[in-house]
Each structure stands twice: as C-alpha cells, then as structure tokens.
Amino acid sequence: MLKKLVTKIFKKSESKDTETKTDKVESKAAEKEAPKKEAPKKEAAPRKEAAPRKEQNPNNDNAKSQDSKPRNSQDSKARKPQHEKKSPSHTESHKPEPKVVEKFEGEIDAGEFEAFNFPEILNQAITTLGFKECTPIQKESLPLTLQGKDMVGKAQTGTGKTAAFLLTAINHILNNPQQQKTKARCLVLAPTRELAIQIHKDAEDFCRYTDLNCVAIFGGMDYKKQQRAVGRSVDILVATPGRLIDFIKRGDISLRDIEILIIDEADRMLDMGFIDDVRGIVYKCPEPGKRQTLLFSATLNDKILRLVESWQKDPVTLEIEPESVVTDLVEQVFYMVIGDQKLQCLHWMIEHDNVERMLIFTNRKDESVKLYKHLALRGIKCALLSGDIAQNKRIRVLEDFRAGSLPIIVATDVAARGIHVDNISHVVNYDLPYETENYVHRIGRTGRAGETGKAVSFADEYGSYIIPELEEFIGNKIKSEMPSEEMLDYKMPAELDPAPKLDLPRVSNSK
Structure with missing residues (x-):
C-alpha cells in the first residue's frame, strides 16, 4: 500500500512539473509569436525564430533538419507576395532584349x-x-x-x-x-x-x-x-x-x-x-x-x-480601280469533270505542272480534311488550314509555305483569309465557291507582284451552275475544257505502307 501511495504521489508531481514546463514553453512561444504578427518584417532574421520552433517539437530527434525546411518554405511564401507587389522589378525581369538594329551596306536606290x-x-x-x-x-x-x-x-x-x-x-x-x-x-x-x-x-x-x-x-x-x-x-x-x-x-x-x-x-x-x-x-x-x-x-x-x-x-x-477584276497575269481554266476525275487531274497537276506553291480551296472543312488526308497518305507533302487548326500551327504552316519548304496547302475560304504569300504558282478551286467574290479573292493569291500564275477550277455537276455568274462578274469569258486523256489516264499513287501518322483536327462544323 505504501509503495502504491508513493508511486501515485510521484506521478502527480511529475504531471504537474510537465504541465508547468509545457505552460512555460507555450508562454514563451506566444510571447515570441505576438510581435511576429505585429511586425512581419522580423522574419528576415530566422535565427531568432529557431528556438521556439525547436521547443514545439521537443521529442523529435530530427527537429533541426526538418525545421529548416518549413522555415525556408514559409519565408519564400512570405516573400513571394512582397516581390510581386514590386511591379517595376517584376516587369524588368521579363523585359525583352533591346532591339538589334541592322546596319545598311551599299548605296541607297529607292x-x-x-x-x-x-x-x-x-x-x-x-x-x-x-x-x-x-x-x-x-x-x-x-x-x-x-x-x-x-x-x-x-x-x-x-x-x-x-x-x-x-x-x-x-x-x-x-x-x-x-x-x-x-x-x-x-x-x-x-x-x-x-x-x-x-x-x-x-x-x-x-x-x-x-x-x-x-x-x-x-x-x-x-x-x-x-x-x-x-x-x-x-x-x-x-x-x-x-x-x-x-x-x-x-x-x-x-x-x-x-x-x-x-x-x-x-x-x-x-x-x-x-x-x-x-x-x-x-x-x-x-x-x-x-x-x-x-x-x-x-x-x-x-x-x-x-x-x-x-x-x-x-x-x-x-x-484605285484595277484595270480588271482579275489580273491578266493569271491564266484561268475550268476543267469539266465528274466523279473522281477531280483527284486524277489534281494528282497529274502536282506531278507534271511545275508547281512551286499550290493553294487548294474546298468549300467545307470536312472536305478539306478528307482531301488533305488523301494526299498526305500518298506521300505528298502538304498541310491543312482550317478553322480548327491551332494558331501556333497555322503560323508554322504559313512560315513553311512562305519559305518554300511546304509546297501545298489545302484550305477553306475562312482559314485562308489574310494569306499574303508571293510566288504562289497555282490556285486550285477543288470546289467552285458559292459566291463570285470568293472566286476573285481565291485566285487573287496568285499572279502577285508582277509574277504570272495559274488558276484551275474543277467544275462538276454540283458547282458548274455558277460559271455564267462568274464570267459576268469578272467581265471575261473563262476557258472551259475537258481534261486531257493524259490527265484522265493518270494512275494515282497508292497509299504508303506503313501509313504515316497524321495530326487531324476535330471538325467542329462543316464550313
């Protein structure tokens, strides 16, 4: 009994000592944290904060090493908004390099x-x-x-x-x-x-x-x-x-x-x-x-x-009225076709007609994707421009087209707006446009800057109705003819095996 009583008294005493120590620790921590709230700038001196943080984890052997990580993390979090508030320095850190001015060599002849x-x-x-x-x-x-x-x-x-x-x-x-x-x-x-x-x-x-x-x-x-x-x-x-x-x-x-x-x-x-x-x-x-x-x-x-x-x-x-709606530098021709003759004639042109840069127009986005896929799967280097193509890819396509590393683009009217590339040798209306103005806009992309160009339109049973209206609009008769036997007998290339991977867009709508 005496042993049990002594043990009980000893435990109570130890408990009180522990509570007293804990109170003192919490008191000290509270005293140190109070001024920290009033003056947050004191975080710049982390050594002073080390002691109370250590006391809060008295039983952790790795307290020192673990404490340093959250302290640095908290300091960085605290500094981050202060850094962002300094907008001038923030802007300067992202400021582009000064423009490099080129030097002119030679004599002026403007x-x-x-x-x-x-x-x-x-x-x-x-x-x-x-x-x-x-x-x-x-x-x-x-x-x-x-x-x-x-x-x-x-x-x-x-x-x-x-x-x-x-x-x-x-x-x-x-x-x-x-x-x-x-x-x-x-x-x-x-x-x-x-x-x-x-x-x-x-x-x-x-x-x-x-x-x-x-x-x-x-x-x-x-x-x-x-x-x-x-x-x-x-x-x-x-x-x-x-x-x-x-x-x-x-x-x-x-x-x-x-x-x-x-x-x-x-x-x-x-x-x-x-x-x-x-x-x-x-x-x-x-x-x-x-x-x-x-x-x-x-x-x-x-x-x-x-x-x-x-x-x-x-x-x-x-x-400034142009001498004619369509420049004389553009050779225009309508090929009267049916069925797959469009594809045969197009393949023949790509192979035999000295194509430098060719712009092919369709009326619908789904048709442009279909035509692009047909050409690309047969190893013809080409690209697609439609409203569903990401802007960075569109820019890259136009840069390659302008540089001459990409010879053929398949596009819709909306996607081709704003294309200003010199030396387009061929414009092909795979589908005749619904509106006469679009015909002029399309073929106006060739025959620029004094260069000659060729505009070829495939007139099938679905689109040939617009020909009289087109001729009236431009004020000239357009040469219409059947494709040559050589074009119609041309054997289209087979699909590549294995087929190349194509980055095809999801077509949001048909136009």
Missing part, C-alpha cells in the same frame, strides 16, 4: 520613293526590299497621307496599300521622335490573325534599320507573352479587334497616345461582325483632328461611308 524625302534609314530599308516603282495606290496616296490628311482608300489586296500606310506611319514617327517612348503611337487594325501577322512582318522589314518597335497581338496565342511584348515601349501596334479589346479591358493597353489609326480591310470587318468592337476601339483613341485616320476597303458601300463621317475629319477619298 527609285521613285526617293521623291517623298523619307529619312535616310527608311530609304535604306526600301532599297533593301527592292522597292523602286510606286504602285498606283502608293503614287496617289502618299503625297496626301504624308501631309497628315485623313484618307479613305478603295483598294484591293495586292495593290501595295500596306506599304503605303506603313511608310506614312514610320515616316511620321521618325520625323517626330519622343524622348520617353512608352505607349503605342500607331495602331493598325486587321480583321484576321494572318493579315495581322503579315502587316507586322512588313512593318519590321521597313523598320529594320531603325530602333522602332513593332508588336502584333491577336487571338489564339499566349496572352502573357503578348502582354510582356506590349509592356515595353511600342511604336507600331498591329492588332485584331477581339484581342485588343481583351487588352484594353484588363488595363494592359492604353490608346490615348495614338497619333495614327489605320483600319485595314474595313469591309471585311463589317462582314465578320467586328464593327462594334472597332467602334469601341476608335472611341478609346484621341478624337478626330487629334489623330490621323486612314481607312482602306475593297468596297466603299454606304455603311463604310457612314462610319467615315464620325471617325475622320475632312477625309480625302481615293479610289
């Missing part, structure tokens, strides 16, 4: 462009690009736009209008330098991503010997990457309406310093339903009279002219 008294570094770029003679739109518009006048220009694709408005903008920026370059001074609006990419490329070509920065923003690409690009100083901003609206809403772009506003292919903006977005963008810019506004369109209908009244101040209207 031909007719020298009459416009452009800065020397701009004439150097014109010389390098081989520009000597002005196109009609350049000859008529530059004397007006270089004076700062607002202008409405009616001009088709391929007339040189892009060079006309870019030379105007670059000349203005070079002649009116700013000490502190921040926000964009020139905005170019384009209806499609491909056209925006092409305009941006042309702008960079003209700015190659200057320190001017050109940036393009459009949908389908990484937002943060484009955000970083516009975060630095921008002189010329090329954008599609939808993506620019996103940047404006998020506060990543301000248009209050825009000095020149250029709206390209305004008629297509209307057709694609972008006009409300464009209207909102225009109102974010300085008011008419405090900016120069240039608008280009293939047609000047009443809707376009009504917009001009509110967007421009005393504009000059310039209409």
